[in-house]
Amino acid sequence: MGLNLVVLVKQVPDTANITGDAMKEDGTVNRAALPAIFNPEDLHALEAALTVKDQYPDTKVNVLTMGPPPAIQVLKESLYRGADFVALISDRRFAAADTLATSYALKCAIEKIGNVDMVFCGRQAIDGDTAQVGPQTAEKLGINQITCVSEINSIDTSAKKVDATRSIEGGFEEVRSGFPVLLTFTDEGYIPRPPSAIKMLAYKNASTDVSSEAFDESYLDGESGVNTNLALWDIEAINADVESCGLSGSPTKVKKIQSVVLTAGDIKMVDNTQGAIAEMVHDLIADHTIG
Amino acid sequence: MENFLTDNEDILFHLKHIDLDDIITLKENNFAEKDIFPHAPKDIEDCKDSYEKILGLIGEIAGEYMAPVAAEVDEEGVKLVDGEVIYAEGTQMALDMLAKADLMGLANPRKYGGLNCPVTLMSMAGEIMSRADGSFLNFGLQQDISETVNKFGSEEQKERIIPMLARGEETSSMILTEPDAGSDLQAVALRAHQAEDGKWYLNGVKRFITNGNGKIALVLARSEEGSKGAGGLSFFLYERDEHMTIRRIENKLGIHGSPTCELQFNNAPCELVGQRRRGLTKYTMWLMNSARLMVSGQATGIAEAAYREAYKYATERIQFGKPIIEFPPVYEMLTEMKIAVEASRTLLYETSKFVDLKECYEHISETQPERAKEVKAEMKKYTRLANLFTPMTKLFNTEAANRVTYDGIQIHGGTGYMKEFNAERHYRDARITNIYEGTSQLQVVAAIGGITSGTASRFIEDFIENSDFSHCPELLKQVEKAKLNFEKTLIKIKETADQDVVTYHSRRLVEMATDIVVALLFMRDAKHEERKMKVAETFIAKMVTRVEMNMNFIVGEESTLLKNYQDIIG
Numbered sequence: 022m023g024l025n026l027v028v029l030v031k032q033v034p035d036t037a038n039i040t041g042d043a044m045k046e047d048g049t050v051n052r053a054a055l056p057a058i059f060n061p062e063d064l065h066a067l068e069a070a071l072t073v074k075d076q077y078p079d080t081k082v083n084v085l086t087m088g089p090p091p092a093i094q095v096l097k098e099s100l101y102r103g104a105d106f107v108a109l110i111s112d113r114r115f116a117a118a119d120t121l122a123t124s125y126a127l128k129c130a131i132e133k134i135g136n137v138d139m140v141f142c143g144r145q146a147i148d149g150d151t152a153q154v155g156p157q158t159a160e161k162l163g164i165n166q167i168t169c170v171s172e173i174n175s176i177d178t179s180a181k182k183v184d185a186t187r188s189i190e191g192g193f194e195e196v197r198s199g200f201p202v203l204l205t206f207t208d209e210g211y212i213p214r215p216p217s218a219i220k221m222l223a224y225k226n227a228s229t230d231v232s233s234e235a236f237d238e239s240y241l242d243g244e245s246g247v248n249t250n251l252a253l254w255d256i257e258a259i260n261a262d263v264e265s266c267g268l269s270g271s272p273t274k275v276k277k278i279q280s281v282v283l284t285a286g287d288i289k290m291v292d293n294t295q296g297a298i299a300e301m302v303h304d305l306i307a308d309h310t311i312g
Numbered sequence: 313m314e315n316f317l318t319d320n321e322d323i324l325f326h327l328k329h330i331d332l333d334d335i336i337t338l339k340e341n342n343f344a345e346k347d348i349f350p351h352a353p354k355d356i357e358d359c360k361d362s363y364e365k366i367l368g369l370i371g372e373i374a375g376e377y378m379a380p381v382a383a384e385v386d387e388e389g390v391k392l393v394d395g396e397v398i399y400a401e402g403t404q405m406a407l408d409m410l411a412k413a414d415l416m417g418l419a420n421p422r423k424y425g426g427l428n429c430p431v432t433l434m435s436m437a438g439e440i441m442s443r444a445d446g447s448f449l450n451f452g453l454q455q456d457i458s459e460t461v462n463k464f465g466s467e468e469q470k471e472r473i474i475p476m477l478a479r480g481e482e483t484s485s486m487i488l489t490e491p492d493a494g495s496d497l498q499a500v501a502l503r504a505h506q507a508e509d510g511k512w513y514l515n516g517v518k519r520f521i522t523n524g525n526g527k528i529a530l531v532l533a534r535s536e537e538g539s540k541g542a543g544g545l546s547f548f549l550y551e552r553d554e555h556m557t558i559r560r561i562e563n564k565l566g567i568h569g570s571p572t573c574e575l576q577f578n579n580a581p582c583e584l585v586g587q588r589r590r591g592l593t594k595y596t597m598w599l600m601n602s603a604r605l606m607v608s609g610q611a612t613g614i615a616e617a618a619y620r621e622a623y624k625y626a627t628e629r630i631q632f633g634k635p636i637i638e639f640p641p642v643y644e645m646l647t648e649m650k651i652a653v654e655a656s657r658t659l660l661y662e663t664s665k666f667v668d669l670k671e672c673y674e675h676i677s678e679t680q681p682e683r684a685k686e687v688k689a690e691m692k693k694y695t696r697l698a699n700l701f702t703p704m705t706k707l708f709n710t711e712a713a714n715r716v717t718y719d720g721i722q723i724h725g726g727t728g729y730m731k732e733f734n735a736e737r738h739y740r741d742a743r744i745t746n747i748y749e750g751t752s753q754l755q756v757v758a759a760i761g762g763i764t765s766g767t768a769s770r771f772i773e774d775f776i777e778n779s780d781f782s783h784c785p786e787l788l789k790q791v792e793k794a795k796l797n798f799e800k801t802l803i804k805i806k807e808t809a810d811q812d813v814v815t816y817h818s819r820r821l822v823e824m825a826t827d828i829v830v831a832l833l834f835m836r837d838a839k840h841e842e843r844k845m846k847v848a849e850t851f852i853a854k855m856v857t858r859v860e861m862n863m864n865f866i867v868g869e870e871s872t873l874l875k876n877y878q879d880i881i882g
Contacts, residue, residue, distance in 0.1 A: 219414040
């Protein structure tokens, strides 16, 4: 029996490849200076969903992202890997959304898809690192959530429940939940599959006219019908309340950003043994860090 | 993200400037499939973009996943457990990745699940993957096997075999060599007999079989009882079952990730491919030529990896107060290595284009008989060129890879001799490339006909006549001088009645022609880039002297070695 899955993904600046001009003077990220990539943990969430589809081929994998038009790239990447349907939630009125407004919009989009068994997302995005959007979306949907999942162990489609392993400090925890449920994934349990060359060539022209300046929807008009599984949803399309979106729906106000330069020279790893800890304490006393 | 396409400026240079328009138009049959398959290109530009995307994906898999585990694959090697080959973890991971990426059918027609890419793209792809792991042979092998089935198999065989190989569900092998039939494949003795029910069965032993554990195999066997020589050999499609056992796997110097198997066939059922008695002369030769091109790409990839390691080390290693790259003997070695890699690459791509054009015209001739006459001249031209350039490239690129990897260790000094660095692995992996799929000595045998018959001379003449070398008139003068010396040598050789003398000088003649060809290709490439002009200048400076030296030796020397060798070695 097939399942109806939603994967939430995000296009992020590649903070792993920081260059000198990666940060603006005001301490915010200079997005133009960094390549845009598929948020790494979201790729693991997508892989988890596609693995479920491998097991239950009738499963439908829907991928959603909220962002400006260029974010369509992560949707195309999802199609290249085997997603069945993707939608770009994009509207100027979503601009400046914090995690609350974002999770509200995503909740509306998930409800538009309807009858969803499981929602998969990465634990956190490498640009904001809040790890809030997944849990908030689950709360707004009023469904269970299992966070920090490393791997899905089993799925019972008739009883509609999932067993997953959570990655927790110092070990692992096995959790069971009924459907619908939202799971957030770490990067530990799956190796994301590469794009399929065949799908990549089929979908590569799906957004030829996308530009971040002109918000032109014409790029969604497929010539050969290959784009019918690619949608653009604005505020009206997902039946969202305008006041709860974008800046007006975002109570988070950034008061000040401070650029902190760490002065520590390097990190020293200490084994978890009595001897090693004693030695560390001895060193810390010796250089007057403590005592 | 490591990507072995996007970080390789020379491959990008070729991708930008290589003229594939004719090949694309022919290969895509005027884009006839654009309304049938969503992934088929709609025009030339779309097709080129697809090629670049495909190579980008291969570059990502190679750089991000294969290269980081190549040393572990080498260390772990392959195992034979209960009669079954177990790949190293990294090899299996690469196979799984390429299957998921739908890349194992790169060369196959779309109707069988492939991407319909030309040989030129396969050469690029093979090179990129071999840079990551020189022992990963399954990719190239799979294309060669499936394309052989595509060219010579029955429609039923194609429909059954190619999709499973294109999807990467199974691996494959070509089973040719035997204990007493290595270079001399005419001596193949493995017996194929047809039973009363009309089915064929294999009996006997095969040795040194790369990926002999593969599910799908093409086997060269003696179908005509009591026969001797090539005329008694036929080609068979064998799907692995319990009637074949893997007796052992070889413990090799290099390419540890690749299983080299000894196989015992015990009444193993198989199917005839194509016509009887054409096994060696037609089908194996076609397959071997494809494989020779893949090995040329493999050698180029390993050489590229070795150069990069050596360059990095030379810039970081401080001796006598400065990085060793600043010392003339070191930068000379590095420059020669880089030129050798770029020469191998430009020659490989040129050769691949000839093979593509030959295949396209052959395909038209076979499938559209009404056009056979129209394409006959082109088909003959590119068949001649492919037959000459394939062994020439195999000889040049694999020997170059051996030199480059040798110097790669030299630049590392004692460190390069140690297992901690990749230099020694590259050296070991490169060593097989000028042996298998025909030794360098056999490549000379395959190429010399094209030299003495005038194919090489005509190519050189036509190339000069049809190219605009106004950007490098001085270089043209030098190459024309080398060409004259080559022609003088050819005249002398043609006047020689003693066949032993001709054979004795064959390699030198092939190398003279290759030297001039590479010079011309560099000059053409130099039109697009100032740096390439420097490459051309530097290559030609030594090339002219080399060709002259070879001429002096062949024309002026009395084959002293031939007179004395028996007294010296007994």
